[in-house]
Amino acid sequence: xxxxxxxxxxxxxxxxxxxxxxxxxxxxxxxxxxxxxxxxxxxxxxxxxxxxxxxxxxxxxxxxxxxxxxxxxxxxxxxxxxxxxxxxxxxxxxxxxxxxxxxxxxxxxxxxxxxx
Amino acid sequence: xxxxxxxxxxxxxxxxxxxxxxxxxxxxxxxxxxxxxxxxxxxxxxxxxxxxxxxxxxxxxxxxxxxxxxxxxxxxxxxxxxxxxxxxxxxxxxxxxxxxxxxxxxxxxxxxxxxxx
Numbered sequence: 001x002x003x004x005x006x007x008x009x010x011x012x013x014x015x016x017x018x019x020x021x022x023x024x025x026x027x028x029x030x031x032x033x034x035x036x037x038x039x040x041x042x043x044x045x046x047x048x049x050x051x052x053x054x055x056x057x058x059x060x061x062x063x064x065x066x067x068x069x070x071x072x073x074x075x076x077x078x079x080x081x082x083x084x085x086x087x088x089x090x091x092x093x094x095x096x097x098x099x100x101x102x103x104x105x106x107x108x109x110x111x112x113x114x115x116x
Numbered sequence: 117x118x119x120x121x122x123x124x125x126x127x128x129x130x131x132x133x134x135x136x137x138x139x140x141x142x143x144x145x146x147x148x149x150x151x152x153x154x155x156x157x158x159x160x161x162x163x164x165x166x167x168x169x170x171x172x173x174x175x176x177x178x179x180x181x182x183x184x185x186x187x188x189x190x191x192x193x194x195x196x197x198x199x200x201x202x203x204x205x206x207x208x209x210x211x212x213x214x215x216x217x218x219x220x221x222x223x224x225x226x227x228x229x230x231x232x233x
Contacts, residue, residue: 033221040225041225041226042120042207042209042223042224042225042226043161043207043223044223045220045221045222048218055218056214056218056220058220088159090159090161092161100219101147101148101149101168101211101212101213101219102149102166102168102211104151104163104166105151105153105161105163105221106163107153107160107161107162107163108160109158109159109160110159110160112159
């Protein structure tokens, strides 16, 4: 069974630039969600994708957007980067999406983004 | 108000002893799920244990057990026979209903556990 993989592992960008982070979900999982984890904080939910459509969004501005592909892999795009976007970005997959409260999330190792 | 509160920023335990990590939650939804995750320094969040709001028995998974006290809205994680590899950040999380019928996960700020030899 292949776990959740994220790329790249580290990234340094300049304020105002755009970034794309990638995630491959665990085999058999059709739902992908993204989280931002600032230093010393717990993960904060950004949004979820189910069957290639956004299906639930946290309190993040529209410059955070995403895609899900037919193979259930996903991308997180952040436009107009700000210094406060520096964080660990985690991707998680699950088999039952956000319509169920009892399905655990399976996380990747994350992408550490630094904005200078 | 905080949805998930973890009041212990850091905890220390001797190897082979048991340790309890505290978590309280706030929700008015009767249907919710409570989770604990472990995050080693590598960054990956590892699912440990789940408790549903309607579950009558406390959840157990190997050395992990969840002390679920619904009236007090607490869901403490108990790790028995601590091992050096248990040193990590531990996050309590809850999934409750949001608008549109989805269950958005909310995480606490975490507790850093250090196991001493």
